[in-house]
Amino acid sequence: MFTPARYVIVDDNPDELKQLSDCMQKIGAPCLPLRYDQAEGIETKHLGGVRLLFLDLHLTTGAQSGSIAQTAGLIVSMLEEGIVATAGPYVIILWTKHQEQKADFEAYVMENLEPLKRPLAILSLDKNNYLAGDAGEKLTNDVGQIIETDPRLRALLDWEREVLRAAGSTLSEIGTLVAKEDRTAARFSERLDEILSLLAFEAVGDANAKADPYSAINAALMPILTDRIANQRTDPKSNAIWQAAVTKIAEVPQPSPGDAAKLNSMLHIARAST
Template sequence: MFTPARYIVLDDEPSELDALIDALHILGAPCIGIRFDPLGLPDPTLFAGVRILFSDLHLVQAQPAGVQHYNTLASLLDRCISEQHGPYLLVLWTSHEHERAGLTQRLEELLPAPKRPLAVLALDKTTFRNGNAWDAAGLRQAIREQVTSMPQLQALLSWERDVLAAANETLALLGDLIPDDQRRVGTYPGALDRILSLLAVAAAGATNAPNDRKGAVAAALSPLLSDRILNRPQDPHGNALWEQAVTFQPGPTLTAPQKARMNRMLHLAVPPGEAVSRNDWGAIIPLDEVRLTDPAMTARFGFTTAHLRDQEFKLKQTRRLEGQLIVLRGGANCDQAQGQAGPIPLLLGMLVPSGALSTDKKRSIAIQLCEEKFELAGYDEPVSLLIHARFVITIMSEELQHWPPATLRLREQLLSTILVHVATHAMRPGTLRF
């Protein structure tokens, strides 16, 4: 129900913690304060949305200065920041540049790359404190300068706000559908239930909607949300911020591994960070040893595994055993979303290291060799995806549940490109001519 705070203040002194929280609240930042207790470490869920973390360097006063303080903060970040967290900024309370540099180096040594802060900045508490009194105005200005010192992070935070605003506007659209005479405490819930139920049935069908009510409503609202995000009103301040953040500076050409990593982000859903199941539209399911035997492959596809690798997908002889034969869950998106009865279409394909593909042999036009190459665990080089339009099988949902779990899911853009290729190949005319 509550949105995780994007600004967190961490301190072991309650009085200083309260003063910093008040300064951020006056700035309009959705902030929470956490008093550090070495005997009771904070709940990691409190850090689920953090983008800027303000932290005292000396969280345990009894510790000797230096590396022990660095280790304490590193241990907390390792516990509370998830591998899938995304960029965040660490603002440190210290007047000593060498401590900021020392902490930065220690975090790079101890933390996995996904958990490291985007940058470590520093503020000096003593600049804003006179005895028990605080220079709140000066503190607010210093915090503002620190937050805005990295326009790229500020732009991403702005985009995140736009997403939240778009979600709020989407909810407002739902509210507009409820008649005025039903906008009462006693009748509003039932009227909203009716609207949500109608949307769920429209998206997933009357039979399937009760099986995944949240997913059905999300499918109906996602296009509205996406449109609201893409078409936010322009404002001069926001435009100026993005001009600072995205400057198109010339740089070296992306390496093949860098391209593969970006393609994975754009086109692949990868568990456990994202949900993937066998029935999902675009699910990639590996063929296990039982289904790769010659009798099983011949019964389903008419050829053995060795023949498919050599003659259809055209792997190099020296690397003909590399890669993985898979099936891709195809069909129509609406059939999958609405749980339509009938066999599920599966397209035969391969995930294979790009260097294992032969460049000397011409592949059939039935094969879609995706130009996008991907970074995948278990491979030492970028991976290519090939889908064969001629080798399509169908299977009932009950049988599919006994197949290996899906390991990936193609996002809609690339999946649609593949399905258009398959449909075009199936519909191509055969013209006789002399």
């Protein structure tokens, strides 16, 4: 019923976990803070829809030095279990006091993690810059800047945000069909049922609507949603975001036969969701 968290923080230190979590809240990015327990780990199901994954590099005591394999191996196991390949791209942002180990960590992850579950990029924030005094404002600014470091990630997040806004606008349109006098505890939900039933009936007819109400409502709402996605863009920065992300239009590489087949399938064949 609930949308998986898009911004997730994993740290074993509760104070540092709270510091970064508070910062994300301030910039308007509601996040899910997960304290890593050395005995229990975390509930990896919470990684199923992540876009930005903030990770403390060293989640276990005694893993601060030596080979990166111990700490990176633990994280790779966590990602293998929690990341859903069909949920879309994500980025890891290391939240660490050991910036010097970032390159080794990145190499280990890219070599050992299942390809379809690998992150789009691995970025990092140095904890040492924020632990002394009141560094909240600096951390807030730096998190905002690092999110914008990868133009492709920024563009995809922009598109996803527009789709969510369009979905909200579509639901709002349905809500406006409920008259003011019907917006009571006794009547509001029932009136929505009547409206949805009417939409389903008008979209596909009585028998089909009864057999598959979801598909019927989807057929009714999809044109509204599509219109909103196509025409609602108002952010003046949006075009610049996409200009920075899509740069090879004049020199588009020829796809391999396999890639061409995947593109054609994606564009022309509807697959049942699993």
